[in-house]
Amino acid sequence: MQRSAARTIDEALIKMRRIWAPVTTGRPGANRRPVDLSTVLVADALRRIPWSPSVKEIAQHLGVTQTTTSRLVARAVDAGFVVKRPAADDVRRSELALTPSGVQLSQASMSFRFSYLEQVTRGWSDAEITTFATLLQRFATEVVAHPPDPTRPREDFDPSAARSASSSTGDG
Template identity: 35%
Template sequence: MQSRDALAAIEVAMVTIRRRQTRRALARDGVDPALFDVVDAVEAREPAEATVMTVAAALGVAQPRASKLVAAAVEAGLLRREADQADGRRSLLVRTVAGRELSDRVHESRRARFAAATAGWTPAERATFAQLLTRFVDGLTETAAERH
């Protein structure tokens, strides 16, 4: 396969993944996708500090929108606010037991889908795919950072 053809195939695959992924899959699992996105952003910061601003940055939304999403996640019992001991003006976000259980359920569901999709693969093929996909995502992240 020529390099140009390979890039076109990657594009098609990524668009297909984006269309099939995330919101519908989460909704199918009985999860409000917007709330899970907030919980997921807080989990990604652990053990570092998560705040409304770090959630806003992770989700690519403005601070007022992130604030509303965080408030909804707190109200749903998925997150709690804790006073920042270093800066009393800000609150840190922490997953509750229910938030951690939600994360665990979604991770298990995702991994089951990935296992089914790669059921016919050898362990070596899975390992190679994981390594290449991680490099690919890292490359996308670096490219995005260079643009800002």
């Protein structure tokens, strides 16, 4: 990959991460507490998994540790979006499910995301949207299949070149 293309993709990914922060924090939840992105992600995982999953299964879906997922699920339970109950087949295991408020959160979040995507692609042709969707899905599939290993930096990475590039774009 050409370094300029890699830099463009990197900058775009950083910008895309920023789009979710303002809309997922500070909104009141079922108990009038703010809803954060992690609660939305837990609710979304529960909506997508077609059975009542365990914390371990949610962790696998989200790609985070089971310990982290336990904290995220506890927060979603405390906020009234998720219910945790003993599994019917094994009382040592818990199953998770969305509450009516959790279903509403998941639907509202999905509606917001779709509306936002329609807004930011308003001037795009159907062909451009289809191409973008295909390439983004291909990229996401590769990212999931080959997660980054932060313990193994690239041998050809030049930190000074990265610093000078980010300072010239105003991101550093």
